[in-house]
Amino acid sequence: MHALHLKLLREMRRLWPQILAIALVMAAGVATLVIGVGTYQSLAQTRSAYYESHRFADIFATVTRAPRSLLTQIAAIDGVLEVDARIAKHALMDLETMTAPASALLVSIPRQGDVALNRIYLRSGRLPEVGNTFEAVASEVFADANGIREGSRLKLVINGALREVTITGIALSPDYIYAMAPGEVMPNEGGFGVLWVPERNLAAAYDLAGAFNSLSIKLLPGASEAAAIERLDRLLEAYGGQGAYGRERQTSHAYLDTELTQLRAMSQVLPPIFLLVAAFLVNMTLTRLIALEREQIGLLKALGYSSWAIAWHYIEFVLLIAILGTVIGFALGIWAGNQLALLYARFYSFPILIFSRDPALYVIAAFVTVAAAVAGAVRAASTAAWLPPAVAMLPPAPPHYRRLLKADIRRLFPEPRQTSVMVARHLLHWPWRTVGGVLGAASSVAILVGSLWTVGAMEFMIDYTFNKSDRQDATLNFVAPKPLSALYEVARLPGILVAEPFRVVGAEIGSGHVTRRLAISGRLPETRLTRLLDASSATVALPDSGLLITRPLAEVLNVGRGETVEVKLLEGRRNTALLPVAGVIEGYLGMAAYMDINALGTLMGESDLISGAAVSIDPASQDKLFSLLKESPSLGHLSLRSAALERFRETMAQNLFVMVGVLVALAGVIAFGIVYNFARISLSEQGREMASLRVLGFRKGEVAGLLLAEIGVVVLLAQPLGWLLGYGLAIAMVKGFSSELFSMPLVVGPEVYAYSSLVVVASALIAGLVVVRRVDRLDMIAVLKTRE
Amino acid sequence: MGQPSWCSEATSYGRVARRLTRIKAADTRLSPLSGMLDRSAAPSVAKGEPLLRTSGLSKTYDMGELKVVALNQVDFSANAGEFIVILGPSGSGKSTFLNLIGGLDTATSGEAWFQDHQLTGAREAALTRYRRDHVGFVFQFYNLVPSLTARENVRLVTEIARNPMRPEEALDMVGLGTRMDHFPAQLSGGEQQRVAIARAIAKRPDLLLCDEPTGALDSKTGVVVLEALTRVNAELGTTTLVITHNVAIRAIADRVVNFADGGIASIQVNAQRMSASSVGW
Numbered sequence A: 001m002h003a004l005h006l007k008l009l010r011e012m013r014r015l016w017p018q019i020l021a022i023a024l025v026m027a028a029g030v031a032t033l034v035i036g037v038g039t040y041q042s043l044a045q046t047r048s049a050y051y052e053s054h055r056f057a058d059i060f061a062t063v064t065r066a067p068r069s070l071l072t073q074i075a076a077i078d079g080v081l082e083v084d085a086r087i088a089k090h091a092l093m094d095l096e097t098m099t100a101p102a103s104a105l106l107v108s109i110p111r112q113g114d115v116a117l118n119r120i121y122l123r124s125g126r127l128p129e130v131g132n133t134f135e136a137v138a139s140e141v142f143a144d145a146n147g148i149r150e151g152s153r154l155k156l157v158i159n160g161a162l163r164e165v166t167i168t169g170i171a172l173s174p175d176y177i178y179a180m181a182p183g184e185v186m187p188n189e190g191g192f193g194v195l196w197v198p199e200r201n202l203a204a205a206y207d208l209a210g211a212f213n214s215l216s217i218k219l220l221p222g223a224s225e226a227a228a229i230e231r232l233d234r235l236l237e238a239y240g241g242q243g244a245y246g247r248e249r250q251t252s253h254a255y256l257d258t259e260l261t262q263l264r265a266m267s268q269v270l271p272p273i274f275l276l277v278a279a280f281l282v283n284m285t286l287t288r289l290i291a292l293e294r295e296q297i298g299l300l301k302a303l304g305y306s307s308w309a310i311a312w313h314y315i316e317f318v319l320l321i322a323i324l325g326t327v328i329g330f331a332l333g334i335w336a337g338n339q340l341a342l343l344y345a346r347f348y349s350f351p352i353l354i355f356s357r358d359p360a361l362y363v364i365a366a367f368v369t370v371a372a373a374v375a376g377a378v379r380a381a382s383t384a385a386w387l388p389p390a391v392a393m394l395p396p397a398p399p400h401y402r403r404l405l406k407a408d409i410r411r412l413f414p415e416p417r418q419t420s421v422m423v424a425r426h427l428l429h430w431p432w433r434t435v436g437g438v439l440g441a442a443s444s445v446a447i448l449v450g451s452l453w454t455v456g457a458m459e460f461m462i463d464y465t466f467n468k469s470d471r472q473d474a475t476l477n478f479v480a481p482k483p484l485s486a487l488y489e490v491a492r493l494p495g496i497l498v499a500e501p502f503r504v505v506g507a508e509i510g511s512g513h514v515t516r517r518l519a520i521s522g523r524l525p526e527t528r529l530t531r532l533l534d535a536s537s538a539t540v541a542l543p544d545s546g547l548l549i550t551r552p553l554a555e556v557l558n559v560g561r562g563e564t565v566e567v568k569l570l571e572g573r574r575n576t577a578l579l580p581v582a583g584v585i586e587g588y589l590g591m592a593a594y595m596d597i598n599a600l601g602t603l604m605g606e607s608d609l610i611s612g613a614a615v616s617i618d619p620a621s622q623d624k625l626f627s628l629l630k631e632s633p634s635l636g637h638l639s640l641r642s643a644a645l646e647r648f649r650e651t652m653a654q655n656l657f658v659m660v661g662v663l664v665a666l667a668g669v670i671a672f673g674i675v676y677n678f679a680r681i682s683l684s685e686q687g688r689e690m691a692s693l694r695v696l697g698f699r700k701g702e703v704a705g706l707l708l709a710e711i712g713v714v715v716l717l718a719q720p721l722g723w724l725l726g727y728g729l730a731i732a733m734v735k736g737f738s739s740e741l742f743s744m745p746l747v748v749g750p751e752v753y754a755y756s757s758l759v760v761v762a763s764a765l766i767a768g769l770v771v772v773r774r775v776d777r778l779d780m781i782a783v784l785k786t787r788e
Numbered sequence B: 001m002g003q004p005s006w007c008s009e010a011t012s013y014g015r016v017a018r019r020l021t022r023i024k025a026a027d028t029r030l031s032p033l034s035g036m037l038d039r040s041a042a043p044s045v046a047k048g049e050p051l052l053r054t055s056g057l058s059k060t061y062d063m064g065e066l067k068v069v070a071l072n073q074v075d076f077s078a079n080a081g082e083f084i085v086i087l088g089p090s091g092s093g094k095s096t097f098l099n100l101i102g103g104l105d106t107a108t109s110g111e112a113w114f115q116d117h118q119l120t121g122a123r124e125a126a127l128t129r130y131r132r133d134h135v136g137f138v139f140q141f142y143n144l145v146p147s148l149t150a151r152e153n154v155r156l157v158t159e160i161a162r163n164p165m166r167p168e169e170a171l172d173m174v175g176l177g178t179r180m181d182h183f184p185a186q187l188s189g190g191e192q193q194r195v196a197i198a199r200a201i202a203k204r205p206d207l208l209l210c211d212e213p214t215g216a217l218d219s220k221t222g223v224v225v226l227e228a229l230t231r232v233n234a235e236l237g238t239t240t241l242v243i244t245h246n247v248a249i250r251a252i253a254d255r256v257v258n259f260a261d262g263g264i265a266s267i268q269v270n271a272q273r274m275s276a277s278s279v280g281w
C-alpha cells in the first residue's frame, strides 16, 4: 500500500469520532435530499402515471340536473377532448363499526364500467351489476377502515329510502386519492366513503334517468381551461350549474398538491443547511489536522512529494468522509423514505405507490455531498500543500493573541477570571471558526423552531376552529333546502339542545378580473355555537347587510373593508348584486363569505329557507339521536365535531409528528456534530495549556470547565440567532404553504423556542461531556517534556 | 523482588494506615491529604525542619516484555528552606523523581511524604490539591498560557491560591515589573522562564520544583533565571529543587544530589554557596 494511504487510514482510525460526527451531518443532508426529492418524485410520478392511465379530468362541474342530450353541446366546446357525465349523490350510511351515521358519496358508473374519465381501478372483486338488489364497489381506504370486503352489506338511506347495498369489490379512482366528505377539513377514513354503483340503479333511485348532475371534462393538450370553463358555465347555468372548476380546486388534487409543495420545500431548504454545516466542519477539522501535520508536510515535500500529491492526500481524507456520509445518508434516506411512503399509502389511495429510486437522484446527492466536502477542504488543503518545505518544517509562528478591550475600558469592569479570559481570547483568536460554530448551532435551533412551531400552529388551529369558531357538536346538512320550520323538527329530535339554522348558497364573488366560486353562508346575527372571529379570536358581529369575508378571500380579491364585491349567485334565480365588504375575518381553512341569513334570503329572492343547522347535542341522548338519524329518511348529512376533531388530530399526529420527529433527530445531529468537532479541535489546540493548568493544581472539573465554557458561549450565542432564523423559516413556510384551501396561523409560542433550545443544548451537552472525558486523560508529564 | 523485607512490611503497614485514613476521610468527607492541605492545620515549617522525605521510592514503566526501572529505591529528604541542585546523566531518573514528589505521577512502590502526610497512594484529587497549595513548578519549556499576558499568567495561579502575593509583586521579584502586559509570544525565552518562575512562586509554595529551567536558555539569560530562583529561596524560604545538566550550577546549592541509573549515587553538601551571578557557562 502507498505510504500516504497508510497514513490516511491511521488518521481515520485516530479521528474516527470526529469523522463520524461530520459524516452524520452529511448523512442528514443526503437523507433529507433523498427523502424529500425521492418522495416528491415518487408521489409526483405515481400521481401523474395514475392520472394518465385512469384519465383524471381537467374540469369538474356540478349541476342540479341536466339532460344527457346536453353532452353533445358540451363536447363541442372548443378544446374539450372528452366528457364524462355521472350521477353523484351523498347518502347517509349506517355502519356497525360506527355509532354516528357515516356518509357515502354514491357515484354512478355506466354499464360495463365503460367510463371515459376518472376511471376506477378495481383492487379486488368485480364491478357491480344492475339488478334488483343494489350492488356497489367501495373505496379502499373506507373499506379497510371499516373491515368491508366483497360480500359485505351496508345499510344506506338512498333518497329517503333505506336500502341495503352489497359490496362486490374494492376500488380506487384518481379523483378521490384524498377522499374528504363535504364540509370537512381532513379525510375521514372510516366515516366517509365513495361507493360506485350502476348508473341505472342510481338514476332510478334519484329519478335522474337520462340525466346527470356531475360532469368531468378532459381538455385537449394546450386548450385554455379558463375559456372552456366560461363556455361550460354558460351552458350549465340553466341546469343549476354551481360553477365549473379546474384541478387546482378539486379537493383531492389540491391537497395532494399542498403535500407535494411541502416536500419540495423541505428538499430545497434542508439539504443545503446540512451540507453547509458539513462543509464548515470539514474545513474546521482539516485546518486543525493540517496545522498538526505541518512539519510532516514539510518533510514529505522535502522527500520529493509534489504539492499536488499532498493536496490530494487531504482531499482523499475528505472524500472518504463524504463517501461514508453519503452511504449512511442513502441508507437513512431509503429507510425513512419507505416509512414516509407507507404513511402516504395510508392517506392517499394509489393503485400502487412507486417509491421511485431514480438513480440520478443518488448520483446528484453523492455529487453534491462530495462537492460540499471538497469545498470545505480546498482552502485548508491548498494552503498546506503549497507551503514551501523549508517554511513548513519550521514550527508555525506563535499564535498572536490580542487584548480584547482597551485598558481604560477594562478598568470599568471587575477583573474577570483568567480562565474566562482564556476562553474569550481563544474564541476570538479564531473568529471565523467561532462564527461558523455559532451559525451552525443556530441553524440547528432554526430547523427545530421551523418545524416544531407547526405543532403549536396546528393546535392553535384546532382550538381556533373547534373551540372558538365552530363550537357546535355536529352540523346537519339537509339534502335540499327546507323551510325555516324544519328547524323545529330538528330541535325536537332527541338530545338536541341548541339548533342554529344556516343557509348555504353557491356564489361567484369577484372584484376586478378576479373571481372565486364558493359558498356564501347565511347565518343568524346572533349565534351561540358558530362564531365569526378575527385574527385575535375576537367575535365579529354579522352586519345587517354586506359580507364578511375571510382573509384569504380578501387577499385573493384584493379587497378590504368598505370596498364592494360583485356577487353572482349560482343557485335559484342567479341574482347578481354589488355587496359591500363589511369586514374581514380570519380563515385558516380557506375562502369563505358570510352574511345575514335574511339578507341572503332577500338576495336569493326566497323566504326563510335553510340548508341545515348547527346543533349541540346532549351526550346522554346521543345514541338515541344517532340511531334515529341513521334511519331518518329525509335528513341530510351529519358531520360530527368530535369525530372531526379526533380525526384531525390523528391525521396531524401521524403526518406531522413523524416529520417533526425526523427533524428533531436531524437537528440534534447537527448540534452534536458542530459541538463535538468544535470541542475536539479546541481541546487539540489547548491540550497543552490544559495539561499545564492541571500541573498548576487546577482540578479536572476546572479544566473541563474551560472547554464547556467555550462550547457554552457558542451554543448560547446561537440561541437568539437560531430563534430569529427559525421565525423567518416559519414566515417562509406560512407564505409557501398557504393555499386557497388552507393557511397556517403564524403562531410561534415561547415553548417552541424553549423546546428547540432544549434539544440543541442537550445535544451540545452530550457532545461536550463526551469530549470532556478526554480532559481526564490529559498527560501532564508528556506535556512538560516537549516544546509545542 | 530484591526488596528488603522491611520495605514490604513498611508498604503493607502503609496500606493499612492508608485504608484507615480513608475510612476516616469518608467520615469527614475529606481526602486523606486534606489535613495537611489545610494551611491553618499545617503550620509553616520552620527553616531546617524536614519538609520532604522519600523511602524506597521506585517507578517502573511496564512496556510489556520490557520493564524500564526509571527510579529504584530512592531514599531522600529535604529540609525547609534548602536549595538543592540535582545532577545526573540523561535517563538517570531525575525528572521521574521530581514528578513523583511533585504529585504529578504515582510511584510503583515506596513512599513519599510531604511533612507528615503521605503522597504515595493519595488520590488524584488530593494530589491536585497538594500541587495547588504547596508546589510550584518551573519547566524547561515554560508552559505558559499563550493567550494570557505575563501578569495574567501569574494571576491564573493567584486566583486559586490561598495566600498569594500580588501578581505584580511576583513579577517584580523576577525582574519583570516592566513587561507585565506582554504576551508570551512577545517575550524572550529567558523572560518567559522568569514569568514561569513568578507564576510558580506567586502562591508562596512550600516547594519549588524546577526541571531544567535554564535548559533552553543561553548562559547570560540562564544566570538571570537562577538569580530569580535563589532570590525567591532566600526571601521566601521556599525549599527549591533544581534539575540541571549544567554542572556549573552546583555551586549555588546547599546540597547537590547526583543521580545515576535510577538512584541517588552521591550527595554533596556545599559548605559555602556561591551567588548565582558568579556562575557562568
Ligand SMILES: Nc1ncnc2c1ncn2[C@@H]1O[C@H](COP(=O)(O)OP(=O)(O)OP(=O)(O)O)[C@@H](O)[C@H]1O
Binding pocket: B061, B063, B068, B069, B070, B071, B088, B089, B090, B091, B092, B093, B094, B095, B096, B097
Ligand atoms: N513514559 C515512559 N515510558 C517508559 N519509560 C519512560 C517513560 N518516562 C521515562 N522513562 C524512562 O525512565 C528513565 C528515566 O527517565 P527520566 O525522564 O526521569 O530521566 P531524566 O534523568 O530526567 O533524563 P533527562 O536528563 O534526559 O531529562 C529513562 O530511561 C526513560 O527512558
Ligand SMILES: [Mg+2]
Binding pocket: B094, B095, B096, B211
Ligand atoms: Mg528530565
